[in-house]
Amino acid sequence: MNILQSGKIDFHGQRLVDRYSTGLLVLTGLVGFFTGFTTQSIMSVLVVDAIGLAVTCLVCLPAWPIYNQNQPKWVPKEVEPSTSDNETDDEDESNVPKTPKKTSIFGFISRILF
Template sequence: MSASFKDNLLDLLEGKIDFEGQRQVENIAKFALIAAAVFSFIVGVLFQSLSVTFGIFGVAAFVLLLVVLPPWPMYNRHPVTWLPAKESQPPS
């Protein structure tokens, strides 16, 4: 395994996302869940089947989990830059 591939894989598995990425994930999840609920309800009414409704919503929720749950690099585009640590002086 090459070093760059290994480094990229470790960065992906580390799980860092920034505050803007968290906001983006929240907005994607809200929109997708509402859209999936409306779509699955309409299709379920058209087919007169509750199992179709829950099936479509379940598939949509699973796809949404694949999109928002892993810490994709697109969710860490604005990393927080911390101030350098101050050297503490012993109490006198």
């Protein structure tokens, strides 16, 4: 029960879960299709796919310890010295050139229409 409550998965574990779930669902979908095709029964397709979905949920949904083996090493936060003068803030802003804001075609169209 502790596995279901902790929910800690690292980035490598997320990639593994994505690959496992995709692979298992595709595999059981193909097996279900061919089973239903050979038996000419839609019920066998549904049963095989339901079993595959249950196995995929059992493998991928809990945060198993195998998905949390590669903990990221975070860079420590750098503390910048704060200045009490407001003049230095104005000087920093004036030295930085302003670049035009890049927007997508959808943003451009939405500005025109709305």
